[in-house]
Amino acid sequence: MSIRLNNLTLAYERHPAVHHLTATIAQGDWLAIVGPNGAGKSTLLNAMAGLTAINEGSIEGLCPNTVAYLPQQAQLDNSFPLTVFELVVMGLWAKLGFSKSLSGLQHKQCVDAIAVVGLQGFEHRMINTLSGGQLQRCLFARVLLQDQPVILLDEPFNAIDLKTLTDLTQVIKRWHQNNRTVIMVTHDLDYVQKHCPQTLLLSRECIGHGTTKDILTTGNLKKARQLSEAFDERAHLCMQGAA
Numbered sequence: 105m106s107i108r109l110n111n112l113t114l115a116y117e118r119h120p121a122v123h124h125l126t127a128t129i130a131q132g133d134w135l136a137i138v139g140p141n142g143a144g145k146s147t148l149l150n151a152m153a154g155l156t157a158i159n160e161g162s163i164e165g166l167c168p169n170t171v172a173y174l175p176q177q178a179q180l181d182n183s184f185p186l187t188v189f190e191l192v193v194m195g196l197w198a199k200l201g202f203s204k205s206l207s208g209l210q211h212k213q214c215v216d217a218i219a220v221v222g223l224q225g226f227e228h229r230m231i232n233t234l235s236g237g238q239l240q241r242c243l244f245a246r247v248l249l250q251d252q253p254v255i256l257l258d259e260p261f262n263a264i265d266l267k268t269l270t271d272l273t274q275v276i277k278r279w280h281q282n283n284r285t286v287i288m289v290t291h292d293l294d295y296v297q298k299h300c301p302q303t304l305l306l307s308r309e310c311i312g313h314g315t316t317k318d319i320l321t322t323g324n325l326k327k328a329r330q331l332s333e334a335f336d337e338r339a340h341l342c343m344q345g346a347a
């Protein structure tokens with residue numbers, strides 16, 4: 105099922121972070137959302153995850169139980185007393201709920217997911233003892249278990265080494281081959297050019313959406329930067345399109 109963003113506006117206290125965005129993301133797309141700092145990328149991803157209220161317009165084709173969301177590491181409280189295994193098991197939350205214990209198959213799925221991301225042997229480690237890259241692998245394992253058709257990744261490769269980036273890219277490639285929709289926020293334009301077939305360039309409004317090579321042009325990137333620099337943080341919510 106495709107995802108449709110219809111004239112979408114997202115705002116904090118009426119200050120727009122995403123402005124009148126219209127786009128269709130086809131099922132099975134691997135889409136990068138790029139743009140300058142403050143362009144509204146994380147806000148848009150949060151709205152797709154159902155975590156941010158919509159001020160105007162709509163998002164169609166998504167509901168919370170079809171989405172797996174990997175937030176920025178900075179948003180996580182890794183001091184919580186959890187082991188790697190316990191964090192990964194949380195990917196089965198929708199199936200397990202509060203009281204149910206793991207079946208043999210579910211236990212195996214957790215062990216397999218931990219192996220896929222290369223964390224065998226770390227099952228009983230507390231998450232606050234993991235490096236940034238190991239924690240990111242752990243979070244990818246949780247997303248693997250969530251097993252959803254739409255996967256939202258917010259800066260998944262921030263501050264991780266080349267080996268981890270390569271391994272986790274293989275995980276994403278498998279999702280893409282399985283016709284899952286992968287939407288990732290990133291600042292790494294080299295990565296996007298190399299791997300992501302589709303790009304949405306955002307600077308609060310949409311600068312361009314389409315094939316990566318058509319969108320990541322010098323002209324579009326310059327326009328995004330100029331719009332971002334010219335933006336007045338105190339501007340009120342635009343009433344364009346309002347009745």
Ligand SMILES: Nc1ncnc2c1ncn2[C@@H]1O[C@H](COP(=O)(O)OP(=O)(O)OP(=O)(O)O)[C@@H](O)[C@H]1O
Nearest residue numbers: 116117120121139140141142143144145146147148
């Ligand atoms: N919780 C919030 N309350 C008020 N304003 C917010 C909040 N979160 C984000 N904003 C503002 O919304 C705008 C868009 O922020 P957002 O985090 O979506 O941008 P971004 O493109 O992801 O930025 P970056 O590349 O720096 O991570 C920014 O001006 C930011 O200050």
